Each structure stands twice: as structure tokens, then as C-alpha cells.
Amino acid sequence: MHKSHPPSAAPATAAASDPPALKLAAALQLLRQSGRDVPDPSSLDRVAWLQAVVDGLCELSSRDPLTGVWNRRQFDVALTGEIDRVARAGEAALVLMIDIDHFKSVNDTHGHAAGDVVLKEVAQALRECIRPMDTLARVGGDEFAMILPNCPPSFGHVVAERVRMKVQRRSVEIAPGESINVTVSIGGAFAPQWVRSSAPLWVERADQQLYLAKQSGRNRACLEKPMVSLVSAEEKGLLFGTSQYQDLE
């Protein structure tokens, strides 16, 4: 019965016919403001249209508006999911906490608009480092985080260094003709193979490494020592050597 209304009139009409608690008008305005496509209510049936609006809102509430990467909320959801996956599959996963060095002085020297450009450019540099299965999020003012599933401990340093270099090499144009370079400090921790841990403790371990990276001069990556729980063939060889259980005392 709303088919004759132009799409722009849809919010008010839809809101009027729904319980006021649904706040559809506000929802549609939020979606439009964020530059997302608002589905045309006449092109879909009512349920499909509502679903599209809900999907849009979910996406909106999971993204950082400035940089477009996931936000803290979505990061926490992904991290908890990853803990469950590691516990089941037993593959190591890496969390990186990435903090822009001296970000405050960028804001103080060049202004907040320049600070926003730096955040967007760093986000873009980080986006170029990740695989489709990875999660990149902005988790604080100048702090980003990455979840890298299925990342063996032996690859950790290479991955973290690649991220660090990618940011360092990117020239950020904060004003026409004025470019600066920023660096990041990175802290990383692996979810060990037999994990009965929880998301906050995993992040806490990565944060400790980030603190170390900052303390030791910034623009560097510190990773928690991976568990040494694997026993090599060489170690087993000696443990069960030719003279098995030989009394050595």
C-alpha cells in the first residue's frame, strides 16, 4: 500500500505503521548519513526490506566511522570467536596491538584534521597487510588491532615487521604539499595450542609486548615468546637415547 511513495518518503511512512519502539526513521537516517545504500522499500517485500535495514545497522555498529575498519565491539566478538576456533582446531593464532607513535604530537603540531588523515592512512596501510580471513580493528584513539588466524609462531616476526614497515614507508599528505611519515609500535601474542584462555587475557599479553616495544624506543615490534612446549626430534632422541633410562647419577 506504500507503493506510490517515493523512497525518500518511506521512513516516515514505515515508522508510522510500526510500533514507535522500532525507530525506523532514525535508523534510516543513520544509514544514509554513513553513506550506505538504503534499500528501496518498494523493491523488496516488507521482511526482506527490514532485514536489509537490520543488516545495514549491524554493519554500521561494527565499523569505525573514521577509518572504516572494524571497531572495538566487533574486535571483541571476533577475538572470542577466534579463541573458540583455536581451542577446537589447535592452530596457533596471533593478535597484534598496533599503536601510532607520538600521535599526540601530530595532533598538537598539525591539528586534529591532520590527525584524522593520519588515522585513515595508517588504517589503509594496515588494510593492505591483511588476508581476507584476518580481522583489522581500531580499538582505541590511536590504537589498532589485528587478529591473524592460522599464523604459526615462526611467521610472527615476519608478519609484524611487514606491518611496521608498511606504515613507516607510507607518506601521509596532511595538507596540500605537506607530507609526514608516522611509525607504529607493535605488540603481539599467540594463542597457544592448548588454550583455555579468554579474550581479555590474550589482549593483555599482547598489550604487555606493546608496552615493551614503546619502552625500547618505539617503531618496533615485540612478540611474546611462543610456547616452547613442542619437543623436537633431537630432544626426544636424547631423552630416549641409545642407553634408555641409563642411570646417570
Added chain:
Amino acid sequence: MSSSDNSASAAAAPPAKRARIIALTSGKGGVGKTFMSANLAAALARRNLRVLVLDADLGLANLDVVLNLHPKITLHDVFTGKNHLEDAILPAPGGFSVLLAGSGLVEYSRLTPQVREQLVGIIETVAPRFDIILLDTGAGISDVVLYSVSLADEVLIVATPEPTSMTDAYATIKVLATHQQRRAIGIVVNQVSRVGEGRAIRGQLQLVVDRFVPAMLPAGDTAPKLELIGEVPLDGAVREAVQKRQLLLEALPGAPAARAIEIVATRLAP
């Protein structure tokens, strides 16, 4: 200050006595760790020590099964604030106390900042009331195990002569040396089939530790020293007691394994 002043103040305020906290861990499951915790507690209790065994596996241990206890109030109820800690401390058959986590509480079998805080708080609260607290940790090398071991003053690794058990014991020693800077680790070898086998296994583990672990430590740090606390023979009486769901020390105190556990207790608390 004269020595008489010192003794006077010591008499007025005796130094706070706190339990020795000993973690029993193994790497591999099924080596008799919980059996050892319970019977060792009984042996220590016979030496007039106030002993508490805490299910530090947060509900995945079978301490309740070994002791044939059906607790109404568990660590879980203390964590959630439903009950007081006092009501969860139960008397066990061997003359010691237990704090059980209750089985199958999967959501509490994971370490969270809250559980971590609660656990350390509980241990600090009960420590002044006991002489020895045994932490019966879980199998494997999980965050839960490593955290509960980190709360202990001493670590006792329970191993058997099985190659898989020895490998996992060695892996555990490596992790404790590198992540917790442990410099002394006790070993109890369970299910030995000949006298002296425990000593040989300790020697072999020490050999591999000395060869490989120093390279994993910061320069100048020394590899942990392994100390054989005792060996317990393979003994049919153990199976008999476990099936009756009784402590070996209560059911068959004269059995060779029971006597060996008494010796372990003597070494731990001379």
C-alpha cells in the same frame, strides 16, 4: 636494637604463618596426578600437617570422584558469590580438607580475569589456616594450568616411565623454566616397575634439560634443577583402591605404593 627487644616484639606479633603452596602438574593426563594429590595429602595429614587440596583444574579434575565426595557447595558457588568460601571447604576422608570445583563447569574451566582474581583471593584467604596447600592442576599446558602453577611456591611434576609421559613432563619443564623462571622442580615418578627407575628418569630428564633449556633462557640464567622427590611402584592395590573409590592410604595402607607415598610426604615435609 638488642636481641631481647627482637624476641619481645616477635612474641607480641608472631610472624604470619602461611601455607607452602605446592602445585602438582604433569603435562600428560592419566599419570595418577589426582590420585597422587589425594593420597599425598592424606600422608601429609598423618604427619600432623593441616593440608588443603584445591581442584585447580576448575572442574575438569576428578578429585571428587577419587575421594567419593558429592559436594553441594563448590568453588563455582564461591566464584559466583552464591556461597561463602568457608562453606565450600570440605573435610576429606584422609584427614585433610578439599576445595572442589564441581565437574563439568565448562564456562569456569576457562581462565578469565575474574576467575584469576578470585582464585588468587581464595588462596590468599585460606593460606594462613593451613600448613600445606596442594594445587591439583589439569592435564596439558593450558593457561589455566600455567596460571595455577604460577601461584605455587613449589612445583611437583608427576610422570610415569611411559615415553609419552616423559615427553610431556619435559615439555612442561621447558615451559615452566622459560615462562615462569622456575629454577627448581620436583619430580615424582609414578608406576615404576623396578627400584631406581625414578632416579634414572630424573637423570635422563636433567640431561636433556641441561643440554637444550639454557639456550631458551636469557644469557646467564641456569637451567632448572630437577629433584627426585620419590618413586611410587606399579601396584595392583592402587587399582583396587581407586575402584572402591577409597584412598589407597586408607584402604590398603600396607601396600608398597602406599608406603612409597608416605616416603614422598616425608621428603616434602621432613
